[in-house]
Amino acid sequence: MRFASHYSYWITMFLLIAGLYIVIAHGNLIKKLVGLSIFQTSVYLLYIAPGKLIGGTAPIVTEQFQVYSNPLPHVLILTAIVVGVATLALGLALVVRIREAYGSIEEDEILEQEV
Amino acid sequence: MIAPHLPVLQVVLPLLAAPLMVVVRRGGFAWLLATAASVAALGIALALFARVADGAVLSYAMGSWPPPWGIEYRVDRVNAFLLVLVSSIATVVVIYSRTSVAAEVPREQLYLFYTMYALCLAGLLGITVTGDAFNLFVFLEISSLSTYVLIALGRDRRALVASYQYLIMGTIGATFFVIGVGLLYLMTGTLNLADMAQRLPQVAESRPVLAALAFITVGVCLKLALFPLHLWLPNAYAYAPSAVTALLAATATKVSVYVLLRFYFFVFGGTTVFIALPMAEILLLLSLAAMFIASTVAIFQDNLKRMFAYSSVAQIGYITLGVSFDSVTGLTGGVVHLFNHALTKGALFLLLGGVALRVGVVRFDNIGGIGRMMPVTAFGIVLGGLSLIGVPATVGFVSKWYLVLAALESGAWWLAFLIVLSSLLTVAYVWRFVEAAYFREPDPAVARLKEAPLAMLVPAWLLVGASVYFGLDTVLTVGGASQAAQDLLRGGR
Numbered sequence: 001m002r003f004a005s006h007y008s009y010w011i012t013m014f015l016l017i018a019g020l021y022i023v024i025a026h027g028n029l030i031k032k033l034v035g036l037s038i039f040q041t042s043v044y045l046l047y048i049a050p051g052k053l054i055g056g057t058a059p060i061v062t063e064q065f066q067v068y069s070n071p072l073p074h075v076l077i078l079t080a081i082v083v084g085v086a087t088l089a090l091g092l093a094l095v096v097r098i099r100e101a102y103g104s105i106e107e108d109e110i111l112e113q114e115v
Numbered sequence: 116m117i118a119p120h121l122p123v124l125q126v127v128l129p130l131l132a133a134p135l136m137v138v139v140r141r142g143g144f145a146w147l148l149a150t151a152a153s154v155a156a157l158g159i160a161l162a163l164f165a166r167v168a169d170g171a172v173l174s175y176a177m178g179s180w181p182p183p184w185g186i187e188y189r190v191d192r193v194n195a196f197l198l199v200l201v202s203s204i205a206t207v208v209v210i211y212s213r214t215s216v217a218a219e220v221p222r223e224q225l226y227l228f229y230t231m232y233a234l235c236l237a238g239l240l241g242i243t244v245t246g247d248a249f250n251l252f253v254f255l256e257i258s259s260l261s262t263y264v265l266i267a268l269g270r271d272r273r274a275l276v277a278s279y280q281y282l283i284m285g286t287i288g289a290t291f292f293v294i295g296v297g298l299l300y301l302m303t304g305t306l307n308l309a310d311m312a313q314r315l316p317q318v319a320e321s322r323p324v325l326a327a328l329a330f331i332t333v334g335v336c337l338k339l340a341l342f343p344l345h346l347w348l349p350n351a352y353a354y355a356p357s358a359v360t361a362l363l364a365a366t367a368t369k370v371s372v373y374v375l376l377r378f379y380f381f382v383f384g385g386t387t388v389f390i391a392l393p394m395a396e397i398l399l400l401l402s403l404a405a406m407f408i409a410s411t412v413a414i415f416q417d418n419l420k421r422m423f424a425y426s427s428v429a430q431i432g433y434i435t436l437g438v439s440f441d442s443v444t445g446l447t448g449g450v451v452h453l454f455n456h457a458l459t460k461g462a463l464f465l466l467l468g469g470v471a472l473r474v475g476v477v478r479f480d481n482i483g484g485i486g487r488m489m490p491v492t493a494f495g496i497v498l499g500g501l502s503l504i505g506v507p508a509t510v511g512f513v514s515k516w517y518l519v520l521a522a523l524e525s526g527a528w529w530l531a532f533l534i535v536l537s538s539l540l541t542v543a544y545v546w547r548f549v550e551a552a553y554f555r556e557p558d559p560a561v562a563r564l565k566e567a568p569l570a571m572l573v574p575a576w577l578l579v580g581a582s583v584y585f586g587l588d589t590v591l592t593v594g595g596a597s598q599a600a601q602d603l604l605r606g607g608r
Contacts, residue, residue: 016294023283032283040290046297073300076249080293083256087286090263094279101272110276 008049015042027107029098033091040084047073047080118162122175122188125159125198125244126254128152129237133230142225146213149229153206156240160198167195170602174246182246183307189246193381193599197243197373200454204365204461204578205236211574212358215468219356220268228268228356234261235362239370248296248306251374252289255338259285262367266355271476277350284347288337295330298323299382312382319387328392331378339371341398341435342405345428352424357468360420364427365461369453372434376450379438380603389441398439403533405432410540414547419470419477422544423463426503429537430456433518436534440521446600448517451592455502455510455585462578463499466492469567469575474560479547484557488564491572493552495579500545502582505538509586513593 003010015038022035051073059068095105102110117124132152136145167173167190175188190198209232220228238258245251263285267278300306302323303314318324333344340348348368352360379388389395406429413425434456437449469492470477470485486493502509515534522530557564566572585592 020287023287029279036283036286039287043290043294043297046294047300050301076306079249079253083253086260087256087282090260091279091282094263094267094275094282097267098275098279101275114273114276 008045012042012045012049015039015045029095029105029107030092032107033088033095036091037084037088040080040087044077044080047077120175121159121163121166122173122190122244123177125156125163125202126188126237126241128155128159129233129240133233133237136226136230136233140226142217142222142229145226145229146209149209149233150206152233153202153209153236156202156236157199157206160195160202160240163190164195164199166190167192170598183305183310186250187246187307187309188244189309190244192595192602193376194243194373196450196454196595196599197370198240200457201236201239201243201366201370204457205239205362207461207574207577208358208362208365208465211361211465211468211571212356214568214570215358215472216356218472219270224268228265231261231264231268232362234258235265235367239366242370243373246308248299248308248311249293250306251308252293252296255289255292255374258367258370259289259338262359262363265359265362266351268359269354269356271354273350274354277347277354281347281351284337284344288334288344291330291334291337293334295327295334298327298330302327308377308382312384315383315387319384320391324383324387325392328378328383328388328394332375332394335371335375335378339368339375339435340428340431342401342409342428342432345405345409345431348428349421349424352427352464353418353421357464357471360424361461361464361468364424364464365457368427368431369457372431372438372449372453375435376438376446376603380446395439395441398435402432402436402439405429406436406533406537407540410537410544414540414544416544417478417480419467419479419482419548420464422547423460423467426541426544427456427460429541430460430503433514433534437514437518437521440525441604442521442524443597443600443604444517444524445521446603447593447597448514448521450599451517451589451596452514454592454596455514455582458510458578458582458585459499459502462575462582463496463503465571465575465578466495466499466567469571472567472571473564479551481560483551483555484553484561485564486552487557488561489566491576492567495572495576496552497545497549498579498583500541500548502586504541504545507586508583510582510592511586513586513589517593 019035019039023032026032051070053067053069056067056069057065059071099105102113104110129152132148136148173190176182177186216228235258238254241254242251263278263282267275299311302318303311305311337344409425409428413422416422434449434452437445467477474481502511505511505515519531519534
């Protein structure tokens with residue numbers, strides 16, 4: 001049962017490792033950025049999942065509800081998403097410039113041109 | 116009336132300057148505004164430094180939300196020292212960049228350069244001043260993202276690849292850091308660093324906390340370029356515009372060292388870091404590797420900017436070596452070397468920028484005999500090199516002195532020997548410059564060179580002068596560093 005109750009952590013870990021693997025293993029600059037995004041997304045899950053309580057509602061104080069979910073992780077991750085989008089946008093912009101300068105977005109072909 | 120708001124104004128002024136520059140879209144105006152923001156930041160940092168000199172801690176509740184619920188800005192003797200360092204280097208570099216950047220960045224992009232400069236400054240100051248772990252991550256990303264852009268503005272197309280590589284590694288580092296912060300948040304329920312430090316001892320030995328320590332260590336070490344995680348650094352430094360290299364070398368890695376210190380000694384406390392996990396041994400080993408391997412690699416570089424970039428990796432090794440001693444003397448040595456290396460490397464890269472303005476890419480084969488044509492610049496580089504070696508009467512000597520003392524204090528005389536031995540490697544690459552600059556006949560291309568413009572020499576020599584002055588008068592630097600070290604060690608136990 002422990003496995004089932006912690007399944008969100010397993011998903012987090014899978015995404016984290018998969019993302020990092022793509023960044024390391026792929027030579028294509030766009031694919032690297034895809035991996036980087038997956039890697040960052042896993043962190044969103046790491047923060048948000050523990051903030052949710054089963055049966056919990058939004059933290060609006062009324063008499064009907066006793067259990068509230070913590071809203072803070074959501075707010076934090078909104079910020080982290082913005083950071084992630086900015087990183088991805090900047091990364092893609094750099095890839096466009098690299099392609100203009102080198103005519104390729106494959107890491108090995110770019111490094112070949114510099115030797 | 117304005118005094119209670121100084122901690123937040125420290126960050127807000129450069130942060131507000133940035134969008135203003137984008138709106139006006141004028142390079143000259145942007146430079147004026149960036150200079151004004153840097154000078155104002157320096158003034159505020161000095162005021163804060165004076166106010167915490169007696170050991171007081173200034174706490175600023177953002178938006179009047181009392182900590183630990185709201186974001187807290189917290190200034191003590193440790194980060195006030197860093198604020199002064201970052202803002203003074205930024206001020207010197209921005210004055211320098213008017214001439215230097217105009218030659219390296221297209222005219223229509225100048226205002227964007229200064230926008231990124233102001234954002235980078237805001238991020239670095241924010242990392243230093245904030246007392247909130249997640250806020251620290253956001254500022255880390257603000258400074259990093261603007262740094263990537265600044266590097267990509269370099270003239271060489273390799274600057275683009277260097278910037279991309281730094282973006283990948285920097286983002287991995289920042290994400291590791293935020294994973295660590297997330298684990299700490301899960302265990303303590305707070306993001307306020309002071310609050311976290313109080314709650315951590317109850318759960319200190321639990322596995323998520325140790326995992327958090329590991330994630331934060333790796334993440335921050337990627338940012339500060341500790342030896343095997345330094346791969347982004349040489350290319351980023353070598354191909355970025357000269358002013359950017361100086362700013363990065365002098366401030367960005369140093370601020371990351373501060374984050375490491377803050378987490379090790381203030382949040383986790385020495386017991387968790389140095390007893391539950393063998394962090395001291397790991398840091399010691401990696402620092403030694405950095406000192407020897409990076410210095411050796413530096414000797415064989417042809418591009419001078421790359422050479423001094425590898426030298427930076429080695430010098431960061433000395434700083435983390437000081438941290439690994441976990442003693443007042445060791446930390447004093449580490450913190451004072453952080454300050455001293457910032458001055459020295461800042462000066463060196465600013466002077467190299469002057470050479471780059473005249474010859475393009477600075478390689479050993481195109482600066483033969485430059486000592487005769489650009490005597491002021493070459494002499495400054497030699498002085499900076501002497502400080503890297505650690506010759507008495509330069510700042511490098513002061514910090515190495517404390518590191519050797521700390522090594523002897525901990526009974527590891529062989530370590531003291533290794534510190535001195537690694538300085539010999541520094542002699543080798545500094546000598547290569549001396550040999551090229553003074554003992555070769557200027558070839559026709561070099562013989563036509565003029566001295567670097569005064570607008571670049573004066574800021575650079577300010578830093579050279581500082582690195583000699585603080586080598587003779589150590590009251591301010593060693594005094595500040597040892598107080599910071601004592602505060603750090605007291606905070607953790």
